[in-house]
Amino acid sequence: MKSMEEIIQAAGEGEPARLVVAGAGGREVLKSVAEAQRQGMVKPLLIGETQKIRALARELELNISPGQIIAGKSDREISEVAVEKLLEDQDILMKGLVETSSLMKAVLAAKDRLLKRRLISHLVLAEVPALDRLLFISDGGVNIKPGIEERAEIIQNAIDAARQLGWERPRVALMAAVEKVKSSMPATEEAAILSKMADRGQISGGVVEGPLALDNALFQDAAGIKGLTGEVAGQADILITPDIVSGNLLGKSVVYLAGGCFAAFIGGTTRPIIVTSRADKAETRLASLAVAVLMSD
């Protein structure tokens, strides 16, 4: 997959995925659902305030039957019903107008059936005009200061997601401020440790390398100036940051300052979960839906 357009196109090609929306009574939320349905990506099941959903659906010309709406009042109730339905017979879950914490609580309560491993993580897939490829960034949204074993799971979640989306052997760069290992900068030592864990097969399905700085992870000429060889430097598909602050700043700067289109989703679940934020545009929600549809195939 080279572009978000390609992903959106591919997502419309197979059978529509069954999508459950937690908190569907918002205009931007339903707009993206309507567009995804129009493109043949999804068949929605909408949880939330029935009246509001009906009114908005009419306005947005979203074609749904009464059986596709389920009433729910509090964030907690909506989240629990949505997760229950997801596990029953739905393919994808999208967060609409409920608090992320409520939804995550409901997801974690069903962890035996919904989690692939101990840990879920936040992933951004961004289209960056300055790059010739799409870029995954993790984790700027869920895990605050993960330890080594948690970071190994974050990396594995990202590799799994990229593979589900068609990257055969994704290249993972472990980010720091420099590419040399320095004890004074823990992120560089952690990157060294995680690289070796991947060498030993403790992380699989991709090539994992670090520490790298942003320029020498992404651009071949910057990697060349530093004399970095190997399959990752200058060619990274996935950037893993050491903590939530660096992941959030990097993700948001790519998205808001350098970005075209982007998708945001959760890694490490058996069924794709999309956690968009209130401020996200319909375009972002559609891209996130397309990513989830492809992952659910």
Added chain:
Amino acid sequence: MKSMEEIIQAAGEGEPARLVVAGAGGREVLKSVAEAQRQGMVKPLLIGETQKIRALARELELNISPGQIIAGKSDREISEVAVEKLLEDQDILMKGLVETSSLMKAVLAAKDRLLKRRLISHLVLAEVPALDRLLFISDGGVNIKPGIEERAEIIQNAIDAARQLGWERPRVALMAAVEKVKSSMPATEEAAILSKMADRGQISGGVVEGPLALDNALFQDAAGIKGLTGEVAGQADILITPDIVSGNLLGKSVVYLAGGCFAAFIGGTTRPIIVTSRADKAETRLASLAVAVLMSD
């Protein structure tokens, strides 16, 4: 100052600044010096391999007298001579082809005369096409994991630099992943503490506010969605990150993925010091020179 072009223009208007270059025998280095001289910004003093400097100067049509070249061999010797000359009668120091660590050692050895306070810090000033203003980012290059009092100095250095460049009362955002204070995310508590220190006058000359996330620091609509008021949210001029990794990732993503032109320099010194890197283009070096010239006025 609204754009890098305006800064470059303004830098050419006054008397040329006396510029000492540590390790001048590099093509990209001398190219920017030649251009800065042509625009009336600087009168250079070049330290390094005399033969090489002469040959390159001829090739680049850089007009210099023999008294403007001083021989120096090792990085250490070049750095020490450069700092000595800076303190003697020069206005600005630019790192050319010497290791940053050598130059910083020479700078710190002269700390009584060259440092304004205990700490120096790294600053990037970037032109971001997605924004209507220039943006300072600190510290992605010098201080690895600064404590609260060190961060207060980093903030003060950034405010001082912005004021020297014409920002009357710069707006400083203290970055985290979210805008709420959470004990589980130390960057948010540190931001709260530093905000209060600024309220108490322990940091002065600007408005300091945090924690903020990138979108609500930079964009009014994102700040509005979160209900953030005050002078900083949505209007930040300066972004301060909690550590070197987040500062480096944010700075590099702004520069390499979202950027037009940028300048990099050191804050907290009595005379401007520019620390560019080997990979920087002549354009970046010229912008950095222009910033230093304006700061030295």
